[in-house]
Amino acid sequence: MAETTDVIIVGAGVVGCSIAFHLAQKGVKRVVVLDRGEIGGEASGAAAGMLAPQCEAAGPGPFLDFCLAARQYYERLAPMLKDFAHVDIEYLSWGxxxxxxxxxxxxxxxxxxxxxxxxxxxxxxxxxxxxxxxxxxxxxxxxxxxxPGDHHVNNTELTRALAQAARALGVDIVEGSPVTGFLYEGDRVAGVRTPQEIYTAGQVVLCTGAWSGQIGALLGRRIPVEPARGQILYAELAEPPLRHPVWGRGGYLVPRLNGGLVVGSNVEYVGFEKTVTLGGINLFSSLALALLPGLAGQPFTRAWAGFRPHSKDGLPIIGPLQDLAGLYIATGHFRNGILLGPLTGRLVAEMMLGESPSSSLDAFSPGRFGL
Ligand SMILES: Cc1cc2nc3c(=O)[nH]c(=O)nc-3n(C[C@H](O)[C@H](O)[C@H](O)COP(=O)(O)OP(=O)(O)OC[C@H]3O[C@@H](n4cnc5c(N)ncnc54)[C@H](O)[C@@H]3O)c2cc1C
Known part of the structure; x- marks a missing residue:
């Protein structure tokens, strides 16, 4: 028996969870999110959590405008997530x-x-x-x-909060559920298959981050997104050694409220090889000690790597696919998905409900890649 729903979202990272939350908040009754692994188990959990358009952007243009709007949206989102999910996302507007x-x-x-x-x-x-x-x-x-306008957030708590808020509004999030195929009705998408279940729905959204090329292949489309590995070193200290995130000397240090210090990161094109290398550990422990010499005697806690979704032109790909009705994509957020994910969720929800998006997504249309 197929499970019937209104919207299926593939991928429970920050982007998928945000779309689910915003659709449910707008009254869409039946939304199912399917993830191969766990909520926030990939890039959204691996990130550093900076909301840094002014540190990151190369210059003025639609991407900077989108990033600034996304940064501003956090002012509304953080209290909203406290209300709906009772989670503090540690949104710190200290610069x-x-x-x-x-x-x-x-x-x-x-x-x-x-x-x-x-x-x-x-x-x-x-x-x-x-x-x-x-x-x-x-x-x-x-x-x-x-x-002073660039901020930071705890990205793990953010993704958890979006998922929890979505669930509180009735969204079904199914972990351990890889999408392995699609159902069609003429030139419409009609649902997806997992090894356990068939789900039917009028609308399907792909939020599969660095794996978007692979899911595109199941649809016979070339979605030009590749994984860009980033490594992070983490130390749990008794107190935060910094108040502000600090960029410099080829990396950054980001403090967490609980005393954690995130040190990262590099951009490596090595496919889906999720290893932390000796070179990475050397690079980031040297960076931490060069900037905070007092840390030398502190214990190392752990290190990890994650895959940023990097599109062919480095910009997000957001919107409906041209010749397959009912199918949307929201991916390619690369180094800025924590910043952009929440607003992307709101804009995609608006678009799917036929409302005009409150910020322009024209520059990020899948159509620029013929999708
Ligand atoms: C080291 C590092 C540091 C970063 N720092 C920052 C930062 O400071 N600020 C910032 O804004 N951004 C940062 N980023 C970028 C940010 O993390 C990403 O852009 C963002 O998390 C992408 O979110 P997503 O939801 O698209 O992808 P993901 O979080 O990767 O989620 C995609 C999900 O899709 C699932 N999936 C894939 N294929 C399937 C399938 N077939 N079926 C079902 N599920 C599937 C995966 O399991 C995964 O959970 C950083 C990234 C890294 C790696």
Whole structure:
């Protein structure tokens, strides 16, 4: 017997859980989320949790606009998730520090200039001012840019909260349930198959992150997304050694409220090889000690790797597929899926219900890849 529902979402990362939550919040009664593994078990659980459009974006344009809108959406989302899921996502709006190179940093200067011209908040800090904000940081710095509007969040709690909020509104999330095929009715998608079950629905959304190319192959489509591995080192300390996330010297340090310190990350194109390498451990422990010399005697807790979904042009792919009615895709969020996932969920829900999206997704249409 097939299970019948209104919407099937494939993938329970931040993107899939957010779409489910927003659809349920808008009154869609029957939503099923299927994940091969666990809720937040892949990139969404592996991330560092920065909400950092000003640290990340290369310049003005639709991607920056989307990132800024997504950052702002957190102000509404965090209290909403407390209400619906009773989870504190540790949304901390304290700003992010971006350390400058000793020998002059043209890229940072350029970033400072274009952001000032756009009217975005960015400050140049002297080494003494940085030291006042973060006394534990090395004194061997040339200063920093401070982005007071960039924030951070606990990404594991965020994904858990979105899933819990969706469940509280009646969404069924089934873990350990890989989608292995699709059902069709003429030129419409009509459902999916898993090894255990057949699910039928009028609308299916693919939120399979780095595995989007593989699920595309099941549909006979080339979805141009590849995995971009990132490694993270984690130390659990008695107290957070920093208040702000700090970028510098090729990586970043992100404090958690419980004393955890996330140190990352690199971008490696090595397929789905989920290993933490000796080179990765060396790179990130050296970075942590260079920036926070006082950490040398602290215990190492663990390390992990995750796969960012990297599309061919580095931008998200969000929207309906052209010649298969009822099928949507939301993937390719690459380094910014924690930032963009919540707003993506809201916009996709609006789109699926025939509402005009509250921010433009035109630049991210699957149509640009002929999908
Ligand atoms: C090391 C690292 C650091 C990062 N730091 C940040 C950061 O600081 N800020 C930020 O904004 N972003 C960051 N990111 C990026 C962010 O984590 C991702 O962009 C985001 O999590 C992608 O979310 P997703 O839901 O698309 O994918 P995922 O979280 O990977 O979820 C996809 C889900 O689909 C499931 N799936 C796949 N195939 C199938 C199938 N056939 N059937 C059923 N289920 C399937 C998988 O099991 C998985 O759970 C980081 C990523 C990494 C790896």
């Amino acid at each position: 992010i520090l971006y350390l400058l190179d000793e020998e002059g940093d043209e890229a940072a200067e350029g970033r400072y200039r274009w952001q000032k011209e756009l009217g975005l908040a960015v400050e140049r800090l002297t080494p003494e001012e940085v030291g006042k904000l973060e006394p534990g940081l090395t004194k061997e710095i040339a200063g920093a840019l401070f982005f």
